[in-house]
Structure formats: structure tokens, C-alpha cells
Amino acid sequence: MDTKLRAILPDQELLKFYEQMALCREFEESCAEQYTKGHITGFLHLYSGQEAVAVGATAGLHRDDYILSAYREHPQAIIRGADPKRVMAELFGKATGICKGKGGSMHLFDPNLSFMGGYAIVGGQFPIAVGLAFASKYRREGRISACFFGDGAVNQGTFHEGLNWARLWELPVLFICENNFYGIGTEVHRSSALADIHKRTCGYNIPSEKVDGMDVMAVYQAVKRASEWVRERNRPYLIEAITYRFRGHSMSDPGKYRSPAEVELWKERDPLPNFATRLVAEGIASEDNLACLRAKATAVVREAVQFAEESPWPDDREVFSDVFAANGEEVCPWLK
Amino acid sequence: MAEINYRDALNRALKEEMRRDPSVVVWGEDVALYEGSFKVTRGLLAEFGEERVLDTPISENSIVGVAVGAAMGGLRPVAELMTVNFALLAMDQIVNHLAKIRYMFGGQASLPVVIRAPGGGGSQLAAQHSQSLESYFMHCPGLYVAVPATPADAYGLLKSAIRDNNPVMFLEHELLYNSKGTVPDDPEQTIPFGSAEIKRQGSDVTIVAYSRMTILALEAAEELEKEGISCEVVDLRTLVPLDTTTFIESVNKTSRAVVVSECWSTCGVGADIANRIHENCFYSLAAPVRRVSGLDVPMPYSRKIEKLCIPQVVDIVKAVKETMEAKS
Numbered sequence: 001m002d003t004k005l006r007a008i009l010p011d012q013e014l015l016k017f018y019e020q021m022a023l024c025r026e027f028e029e030s031c032a033e034q035y036t037k038g039h040i041t042g043f044l045h046l047y048s049g050q051e052a053v054a055v056g057a058t059a060g061l062h063r064d065d066y067i068l069s070a071y072r073e074h075p076q077a078i079i080r081g082a083d084p085k086r087v088m089a090e091l092f093g094k095a096t097g098i099c100k101g102k103g104g105s106m107h108l109f110d111p112n113l114s115f116m117g118g119y120a121i122v123g124g125q126f127p128i129a130v131g132l133a134f135a136s137k138y139r140r141e142g143r144i145s146a147c148f149f150g151d152g153a154v155n156q157g158t159f160h161e162g163l164n165w166a167r168l169w170e171l172p173v174l175f176i177c178e179n180n181f182y183g184i185g186t187e188v189h190r191s192s193a194l195a196d197i198h199k200r201t202c203g204y205n206i207p208s209e210k211v212d213g214m215d216v217m218a219v220y221q222a223v224k225r226a227s228e229w230v231r232e233r234n235r236p237y238l239i240e241a242i243t244y245r246f247r248g249h250s251m252s253d254p255g256k257y258r259s260p261a262e263v264e265l266w267k268e269r270d271p272l273p274n275f276a277t278r279l280v281a282e283g284i285a286s287e288d289n290l291a292c293l294r295a296k297a298t299a300v301v302r303e304a305v306q307f308a309e310e311s312p313w314p315d316d317r318e319v320f321s322d323v324f325a326a327n328g329e330e331v332c333p334w335l336k
Numbered sequence: 337m338a339e340i341n342y343r344d345a346l347n348r349a350l351k352e353e354m355r356r357d358p359s360v361v362v363w364g365e366d367v368a369l370y371e372g373s374f375k376v377t378r379g380l381l382a383e384f385g386e387e388r389v390l391d392t393p394i395s396e397n398s399i400v401g402v403a404v405g406a407a408m409g410g411l412r413p414v415a416e417l418m419t420v421n422f423a424l425l426a427m428d429q430i431v432n433h434l435a436k437i438r439y440m441f442g443g444q445a446s447l448p449v450v451i452r453a454p455g456g457g458g459s460q461l462a463a464q465h466s467q468s469l470e471s472y473f474m475h476c477p478g479l480y481v482a483v484p485a486t487p488a489d490a491y492g493l494l495k496s497a498i499r500d501n502n503p504v505m506f507l508e509h510e511l512l513y514n515s516k517g518t519v520p521d522d523p524e525q526t527i528p529f530g531s532a533e534i535k536r537q538g539s540d541v542t543i544v545a546y547s548r549m550t551i552l553a554l555e556a557a558e559e560l561e562k563e564g565i566s567c568e569v570v571d572l573r574t575l576v577p578l579d580t581t582t583f584i585e586s587v588n589k590t591s592r593a594v595v596v597s598e599c600w601s602t603c604g605v606g607a608d609i610a611n612r613i614h615e616n617c618f619y620s621l622a623a624p625v626r627r628v629s630g631l632d633v634p635m636p637y638s639r640k641i642e643k644l645c646i647p648q649v650v651d652i653v654k655a656v657k658e659t660m661e662a663k664s
Binding site for chain 1: 361387390392393395397398400401402403404405406407408409410411413428429432433437438439440441442443444445446447448477478480499500501502
């Protein structure tokens with residue numbers, strides 16, 4: 001908190017952080033409303049409370065660095081550049097969705113943004129992130145793989161296989177653990193023998209650090225520093241961002257395993273108002289400026305919902321398309 | 337046309353495709369320095385170097401998953417699972433990721449990944465090392481499944497697999513590695529997926545088989561010929577895509593069918609093939625479709641009883657004769 005914001009980034013970038021966090025929050029809260037109305041169905045895992053991680057981390061990466069995440073990934077996709085309209089349409093199951101309505105909330109993907117997917121098998125993204133890093137190194141592209149995952153994923157074999165593999169083959173993977181303390185209802189110390197997740201990399205000779213995941217500047221600075229370290233050395237690194245989800249695991253979870261006092265305590269650390277206070281205190285924005293940015297986010301989300309509502313359902317013929325690729329079709333056209 | 341064995345045919349296909357396309361990379365347990373447990377990757381490290389031919393840790397799920405990621409990043413990985421039995425450790429990446437990524441992401445990604453896996457029984461390797469798991473992969477939409485029986489098919493199908501834009505489970509049979517056959521000299525003479533081959537023409541009964549069972553079916557047909565029974569042997573070559581036309585036309589011609597597969601009988605490949613024959617050839621059939629399959633037991637070690645669990649030539653001969661005896 002000591003360093004002044006302006007010493008880190010220009011005003012415009014700082015305001016963008018606020019605007020992006022506001023957009024994430026607005027988007028997620030709107031999703032909850034649309035789920036209640038029955039417009040969004042299936043599983044819905046919301047990100048509210050964790051915005052500082054997606055926003056700070058994405059800003060700390062290069063635009064073409066790969067991003068992979070789990071199933072609580074709407075903000076990662078949107079901050080990387082996915083159109084909120086098409087993300088909302090995906091959640092509505094519409095043909096205009098980012099994956100034509102075939103993936104839904106847990107499977108957002110846009111290779112043109114190097115956003116390489118939301119995965120719904122816990123820990124499934126680890127080897128894929130390692131493979132993308134291998135391809136980048138092999139093709140001498142200089143991009144790294146940023147692999148987001150939750151605290152619940154670190155007891156899957158793929159976490160350990162992925163860490164070992166990335167270090168063994170010297171691959172540029174930045175592992176970013178979003179530790180929100182709960183894998184559904186199981187608190188981290190009830191599932192991990194060593195609950196300090198960042199310390200678990202020592203068995204693989206991979207450096208790591210812990211960062212305040214409720215502070216967008218702290219996340220940004222840590223990821224920026226770590227990603228350059230990874231890029232220069234072709235070596236993996238792990239960041240554990242300590243954060244909190246304000247809602248349950250998914251829409252069906254009332255969150256009874258957490259005391260109201262605990263939730264309230266974390267809400268006092270809400271990344272949005274806290275960052276707003278700093279912006280105002282340091283004379284970067286007025287309350288009015290920030291209210292304007294929030295209103296803008298509300299408008300973007302309202303437009304997204306309208307777009308999703310008005311979009312057509314997928315054609316029945318879509319059921320059979322995309323199982324297999326046609327030969328002769330260009331593979332990975334986004335790499336050109 | 338050179339005569340080489342199944343192992344060398346695969347090895348030649350790998351080398352030629354690696355020379356042809358620098359995006360082809362090979363990895364797996366002991367494939368580089370040790371040159372493969374079955375020596376299919378012999379000479380690869382020496383020719384292509386450690387950037388393209390890589391030994392991996394014993395982490396099967398990641399052997400597949402890293403290939404998934406590499407394919408999304410523009411490469412054509414050929415990953416070897418030391419044996420197909422270890423694919424069970426990789427089923428999450430095979431079934432939940434490799435097979436589904438293209439579909440669940442709305443067709444935005446192609447995964448040109450080949451997973452090579454030797455398998456099959458008959459070497460007294462007991463329950464955990466003798467399995468034929470092709471029906472597991474055939475069951476899952478999104479995977480191609482190749483099951484070559486001869487060196488020529490191994491060569492031509494592996495080249496097609498590497499050039500294909502889709503995931504391929506390439507299932508080799510451990511007992512076929514030393515089998516010999518002629519292989520075309522032309523490196524562009526590949527075998528398209530989804531084309532079964534009539535390996536022997538006949539008129540009385542159709543035997544549908546694949547992988548090593550094709551070889552046994554041909555031997556059975558030879559014996560039956562001496563007894564005046566003319567067998568047509570259809571080798572499926574790929575289970576996905578499945579060339580149904582060739583065996584349906586054959587059965588409609590012969591009016592009798594025996595389906596042979598090494599995998600377990602229950603929910604096995606043969607069950608699906610037999611069903612397709614019933615649905616498409618019912619009114620041409622002179623006898624019920626017979627199946628010859630592996631017995632529904634874990635594989636025992638002792639060679640005396642192991643033999644009972646794997647279809648033998650004598651079993652195929654018996655099934656064909658029973659089919660011939662059925663009244664039309």
C-alpha cells in the first residue's frame with residue numbers, strides 16, 4: 001500500500017483496472033439474476049470477490065500469452081477481450097455464443113484471443129497448459145502459458161505431473177492458484193496436508209510466492225514480474241493469490257459451511273471499493289468518475305443480456321457438427 | 337514393394353512423416369534414448385534430435401494432455417503410451433479433453449494428435465498387461481480408432497493418422513510387431529480412414545475382423561477352404577470411422593456372418609458390428625450372426641488357460657461351421 005499508484009501505472013491504466021473489475025462484478029451479478037429467471041441453466045460458478053486476480057493477472061501478461069482456466073472463468077475470458085455479448089449468449093445457450101452454445105458457462109474459448117479454454121474437470125488444464133508452452137517454445141514464439149486453477153485442484157495428479165513436467169522440460173508456464181479457501185464446501189486445510197499452496201512447488205524446484213489476491217495492484221505487479229521471469233528463463237513459476245468468493249461454489253450452494261462473520265470480514269476487503277478508495281485518495285478519480293465507470297459497466301452488461309435474449313437458438317443440425325474436423329481445413333489459423 | 341515387418345513399417349512411417357512435416361514431434365516413456373519398449377521409435381532420436389523426440393516421465397495422463405496442448409499450439413504430436421493398458425491412467429485426458437475439446441469449444445480447435453498404444457494378449461503378461469480396450473475408445477465420440485493387422489496397413493494408416501486433423505487412437509498389436517508383409521515404396525501411398533479391406537474373397541460366409549484377429553480369420557479361412565467352405569474376410573482397419581458398407585455388402589452377398597474381436601464379449605466391438613449386421617442384413621441372413629470374442633474374465637497368466645481367453649483359429653473355424661449348419 002506504500003507505493004503510490006501513479007508510480008506503478010498511468011491514470012488511464014489504473015482506471016481501466018477499476019472499470020474491468022466493475023464489469024466483471026456486474027456481469028457475474030447479472031448472471032445470477034438471469035439464472036434465477038431461468039435464462040441461464042446448468043452449472044453456474046460466479047467469480048464475485050475474485051476480480052482483482054483476473055484483472056491484475058491479465059494486465060501482467062502479454063496480449064498473446066496463453067490463458068487457461070477452470071470453470072469459474074467468465075472474467076478471464078472477458079478481460080482478455082471476449083465480447084460480453086457473446087459470452088452471455090453462450091450462457092444462454094444461443095447460436096451467437098462464443099462457442100456456438102455448445103460449451104456453456106464452463107467452456108469458454110477463443111483462440112484468437114489466446115484464451116485457450118475453461119475446463120470443468122478439476123485440474124484438467126494443467127497438462128494442456130504445459131503442452132501449449134511446449135509448442136510456444138518449439139516454435140520460438142516467446143509466449144508463455146498462464147494456467148489459472150483453484151485451491152481444490154492442487155491435490156489432483158495433474159497438478160504434480162504438470163509442475164514436474166514443466167520444470168523437467170524447462171517450459172514457460174506461469175501457474176496461478178486462486179486460493180479462495182474452499183473446494184466447494186471443503187476448506188483448504190481439510191483437503192491439503194500443506195495448506196500453503198505456494199510451498200508445494202519445492203518438490204519440483206520451482207520458485208513461488210504468495211500475493212494478496214484482493215489487491216489488483218499486488219496481483220498485477222507479481223504477475224508482471226513473474227511472467228517476465230518465466231519468459232526469460234523458459235522456466236515455470238507459481239503464484240498463489242489469496243482471494244475469496246463472495247457467493248457459493250455454484251448457484252445451488254447456499255454456502256452454509258462458512259460463517260456469516262467470515263464472509264463479512266472478507267467483504268470488507270472487497271477489491272472494488274478498496275481500489276476505489278485508493279483512486280480517490282490519490283486524486284486519480286473522483287467518486288463521480290467511478291460512478292460513471294460503474295454505470296458504463298451496467299450498460300455493457302444490459303446490452304449483453306439483451307443480445308443474448310434476442311439471439312437465435314442453435315440449429316438442430318449443429319448437434320452433429322464439430323465432432324470431427326475436416327481434413328484440408330487449416331489447423332490453428334490464429335497462429336498466422 | 338519391400339517386405340518388412342509391422343514394427344519397421346511403423347518406424348518407417350514415423351520417420352517419413354517427421355521428415356515431411358517439422359511440426360510432428362514424438363514423445364512417450366522410453367521412446368528416445370531407449371528407442372521404445374517395442375523399438376518402434378528406433379533411430380528417431382539419432383535422426384531428429386532431442387527437440388523432436390522426447391522421453392517423458394511416467395505420467396500417462398500428462399503424456400496425452402501435453403499432446404492436447406501442443407496440438408492446440410500448432411504441433412502434430414505422436415505420443416506413445418507404452419501399452420494400451422496404461423491408457424486407463426490417461427482416460428481423463430483422452431475422453432474428457434482430447435475427444436471433446438473441438439465440440440465443446442464450438443469447432444474452434446482441431447486436435448491433430450496421434451496416441452500410439454500397443455496392446456492385446458497372448459504373451460503371458462497376466463491381467464494388467466493383456467487387455468484389448470478398443471471398444472472403450474470406439475464408444476467415445478470424437479476419437480478415431482485405427483487397428484491395423486498387416487505391415488502395409490500399419491504403415492499406410494499411421495501416415496494417415498499423423499496427417500489427419502483429428503485425434504487418433506492408434507492401436508498396435510504386440511504379437512504382430514514381428515509379422516512380415518509387403519509395404520509400398522511410395523511414401524504418398526497412404527490408406528484412408530474408414531475403408532475396410534476385403535482381405536480374402538469368398539461366397540459362403542463373411543468373417544469380420546480387425547487387428548490380429550484378421551490374421552487368425554485368414555488362417556481359419558484357409559482351413560475351411562479345404563473343407564469346401566468359402567470365407568470372405570473383411571478387415572475393418574479403422575473402427576472409427578467405421579466402414580459399414582463393405583461388411584454389409586459382403587454379408588448381403590454371403591448371407592452368413594461371424595464377427596471376431598479379441599476384446600471382451602460384453603459390450604465389445606463385435607456386439608456393435610453384429611447389431612449393425614442385424615439392422616442392415618436381417619432379411620438376407622441365412623443364420624444368426626455368430627460372435628467370437630475374448631472371454632469375459634481378467635486375463636490369467638498361465639499359458640495353458642490364457643489361450644482359452646483369446647480367440648484362436650479353431651474357435652473361428654467352429655463358429656463358421658456352426659453358422660453354415662444353421663438352417664435357412
